[in-house]
Amino acid sequence: MMINNMRLQNFRNYENETIQFMPGTNILIGDNGQGKTNIIEGIYYLLTGKSYRVHREQELLRWDQSEFHLYGDFLMNDRKVSLESHYKDKRKMVKINKVSCQRLSDFVGTINVIFFSPDDLVMIKGGPSERRRFLDLHIAQMRPGHVSILNAYNKVIQQKSALLKSFTDKHLKYSQLQLWNEQIIELGEKIILNRADLTQRLQDAADPIYGNLSSKKEKLMILYYALGKRTANEAISEFPKLLNDKLDQEIERQMVLVGPHRDDLQILLNNKPARLYASQGQQRSLVLSLKLAELEIIRQEKGEYPLLLLDDVLSELDRFRRDYLIKFIESSHIQTLITMTSADNHLELGTLYFVEQGHIRRET
Numbered sequence: 001m002m003i004n005n006m007r008l009q010n011f012r013n014y015e016n017e018t019i020q021f022m023p024g025t026n027i028l029i030g031d032n033g034q035g036k037t038n039i040i041e042g043i044y045y046l047l048t049g050k051s052y053r054v055h056r057e058q059e060l061l062r063w064d065q066s067e068f069h070l071y072g073d074f075l076m077n078d079r080k081v082s083l084e085s086h087y088k089d090k091r092k093m094v095k096i097n098k099v100s101c102q103r104l105s106d107f108v109g110t111i112n113v114i115f116f117s118p119d120d121l122v123m124i125k126g127g128p129s130e131r132r133r134f135l136d137l138h139i140a141q142m143r144p145g146h147v148s149i150l151n152a153y154n155k156v157i158q159q160k161s162a163l164l165k166s167f168t169d170k171h172l173k174y175s176q177l178q179l180w181n182e183q184i185i186e187l188g189e190k191i192i193l194n195r196a197d198l199t200q201r202l203q204d205a206a207d208p209i210y211g212n213l214s215s216k217k218e219k220l221m222i223l224y225y226a227l228g229k230r231t232a233n234e235a236i237s238e239f240p241k242l243l244n245d246k247l248d249q250e251i252e253r254q255m256v257l258v259g260p261h262r263d264d265l266q267i268l269l270n271n272k273p274a275r276l277y278a279s280q281g282q283q284r285s286l287v288l289s290l291k292l293a294e295l296e297i298i299r300q301e302k303g304e305y306p307l308l309l310l311d312d313v314l315s316e317l318d319r320f321r322r323d324y325l326i327k328f329i330e331s332s333h334i335q336t337l338i339t340m341t342s343a344d345n346h347l348e349l350g351t352l353y354f355v356e357q358g359h360i361r362r363e364t
């Protein structure tokens, strides 16, 4: 997959800027605060409908403006695809090849993208919600229906929570809670199966990569604990019983205690949780392995590598890991966009773009 060009209008510090990209590696270079990350964020937003930095579109608007527009031309299996994302009157609108999409899930995954920044360490160091988010974002790119399932599931959880907090009549509550539980099972099973499937694929793809990156050859294990169980099948067969068993506790604590909204992805090195025991260097290798595994999984699924966006990553990796990443990109011909400051010295890697105060100039 490839991005040919991109236009940003009133997005962050860009008033109206068009960039032509090249196959291979594209390097966005400039001093701090010039707008390098904003380009990466614009591409990510155009492809996923979300920013990885903020939750509200309002913050993406160029200051004092009321609408932004993003346009991009892409290649997918040698077919041209044009994508547009508009934000106007506090509403989002997206188009594929000039045709409006009703739902975001009709749009997400058209062109795939993997984004990697130093903040991704949170996947290892952070709490379970960060790891669930990582899984869900990846699944959404391969199976856009996952977004609708998650949205429907989250609504059910909200409604069940509201019920747990509101009613005083226990009998009425029981019968209504049973109705919500049926929906939690129906939607929750799909979420569990999708996440378990991706986890297995991540395990298969990331373990050999981690092996190459680690001198001690530690064994990497990635396990998805659905409902606290080791396998998805076990979790699904026990789902109704687990919900029933916790019903009284849920009423007492006024919280939804059973379901995939509480699951975790365990990342283990030699059987020990990486979150607690892995060194900084091991954690970096783990994130890099997971990101490269994501690239491979999308290639297996779609027959082509996705775009790769690297924001400030090279300066954070040590030489060995940096060389590994660069070799991977070069040998697999993945179109990659890399941001760096002028102090970095990898300029020979690809086409250079100079970014200065919201303007971009390609080296000629």
Ligand SMILES: Nc1ncnc2c1ncn2[C@@H]1O[C@H](COP(=O)(O)OP(=O)(O)OP(=O)(O)O)[C@@H](O)[C@H]1O
Pocket: 011, 012, 013, 014, 030, 031, 032, 033, 034, 035, 036, 037, 038, 039, 059, 060, 061, 062, 063, 312, 339, 341
């Ligand atoms: N909504 C906005 N409207 C206008 N300008 C904005 C908006 N949000 C951020 N900016 C400006 O964008 C610039 C930051 O851009 P960006 O994060 O892309 O920097 P960068 O070139 O990646 O820098 P660094 O090397 O420090 O990461 C800052 O000057 C900031 O003031």
